[in-house]
Amino acid sequence: xxxxxxxxxxxxxxxxxxxxxxxxxxxxxxxxxxxxxxxxxxxxxxxxxxxxxxxxxxxxxxxxxxxxxxxxxxxxxxxxxxxxxxxxxxxxxxxxxxxxxxxxxxxxxxx
Amino acid sequence: xxxxxxxxxxxxxxxxxxxxxxxxxxxxxxxxxxxxxxxxxxxxxxxxxxxxxxxxxxxxxxxxxxxxxxxxxxxxxxxxxxxxxxxxxxxxxxxxxxxxxxxxxxxxxxxxxx
Numbered sequence: 001x002x003x004x005x006x007x008x009x010x011x012x013x014x015x016x017x018x019x020x021x022x023x024x025x026x027x028x029x030x031x032x033x034x035x036x037x038x039x040x041x042x043x044x045x046x047x048x049x050x051x052x053x054x055x056x057x058x059x060x061x062x063x064x065x066x067x068x069x070x071x072x073x074x075x076x077x078x079x080x081x082x083x084x085x086x087x088x089x090x091x092x093x094x095x096x097x098x099x100x101x102x103x104x105x106x107x108x109x110x111x
Numbered sequence: 112x113x114x115x116x117x118x119x120x121x122x123x124x125x126x127x128x129x130x131x132x133x134x135x136x137x138x139x140x141x142x143x144x145x146x147x148x149x150x151x152x153x154x155x156x157x158x159x160x161x162x163x164x165x166x167x168x169x170x171x172x173x174x175x176x177x178x179x180x181x182x183x184x185x186x187x188x189x190x191x192x193x194x195x196x197x198x199x200x201x202x203x204x205x206x207x208x209x210x211x212x213x214x215x216x217x218x219x220x221x222x223x224x225x
Contacts, residue, residue, distance in 0.1 A: 034213065043201055043216040044154070088154065098144060098167050099214065103153040 002027040004091050006102035013109055019076040021105050023089030026070070030091040033065055034099060035074045038086045047087075048074065079109040113138065115204050115217035123223045129190040132220045136183050136204030142166075143185040144214060145177060146201040154201070160185055189222075197224045 003026040013019045021035075032051055036044035048063040050056045050072070056063045062075040072091070076083055086106050090099035116135045124130050136143050144167075145157040156169040160179035179185045183204075189196055199221050203214035 032213075036216075043199075043219045046213060046215060049213055098156055098159055100156075101154040 002030075002091070002093075002100045004089055004100050004102035006087075006089050006105045008103060008105060010106040010108050013079050013107070015079060015081060015109055015111050017079050017109075019079045019083065019107055019109065021074040021076075021087050021089075021107065023072045023074075023091075023102055024070055025072065025089075025091040025100070027091065027093055027100070028070065029093045030067075030070075032092040032099070033063070033072045034090040034092075035061075035063060035072075036088040036090065036101075037083075038088060038104065040085075044088055076107075079107075081109050081111055083107060084109050115202055115215055117200075117202050117217040117220050119220060120218060121221050121223075123225065124192050125225050126192055126194060128192050129188065130192060130222060132187045132200055132202075132222075134185045134187070134202030134204075134217055136185070136202075137206075137215055140204035140206050140215075141183055142205040143179055143183065144203045144205070145185070145187050146203065147171070148199040148201055148219075149197075157187070192224045194224050197222060 005024045035048045038044045050063040050065045060077045064073045086104040088104045089102040092099040118133045142161045144159040148154045159167040163179045174190045177187045199219045201219045202217045205214045
């Protein structure tokens with residue numbers, strides 16, 4: 001059974017701080033990893049995808065992948081109240097093409 | 112490029128009825144996946160269609176079925192609705208380039224079963 005684990009939170013950070021969201025996955029052959037942001041009542045929106053070990057930066061977002069530890073993280077710098085949402089981590093292997101999603105971490109950025 | 116569209120956006124049905132949901136993928140995307148999202152279970156994979164064929168299937172009963180048309184548009188059908196089928200149903204399309212599949216979600220159809 002492929003699993004993606006996330007702390008459900010909520011993770012509360014002050015405005016301007018760095019928010020760190022973490023995710024572990026069980027399927028060692030996973031090759032593609034994604035972070036989605038989901039506002040309450042809305043559908044998931046892709047923020048980042050990462051396929052190789054190391055860091056990938058896009059604006060205020062940095063995704064980090066460590067395949068040896070089966071660990072993915074998302075850092076949000078200069079957090080804003082508009083970043084308050086649930087963040088879903090997903091992992092996919094080349095075989096099925098279908099990502100397995102975690103249950104999500106709720107992030108609250110307070111002014 | 113237009114995003115994934117889903118119709119209807121909201122639906123109210125009663126137990127025992129059936130429902131059909133529609134999804135139009137991003138132009139050029141041939142893979143369409145369906146998910147059920149509930150507060151208790153999170154995002155659960157229903158099935159995936161690629162070039163009119165069901166390529167992957169999740170662990171849902173046979174009441175849940177789908178199909179894909181030659182233009183990649185997809186429909187999902189739920190027969191004999193149960194109260195527990197109340198959920199947000201999400202469609203996601205992907206270009207399915209091997210090794211870098213990225214799914215883009217539609218706005219979803221919120222189904223309430225009374």
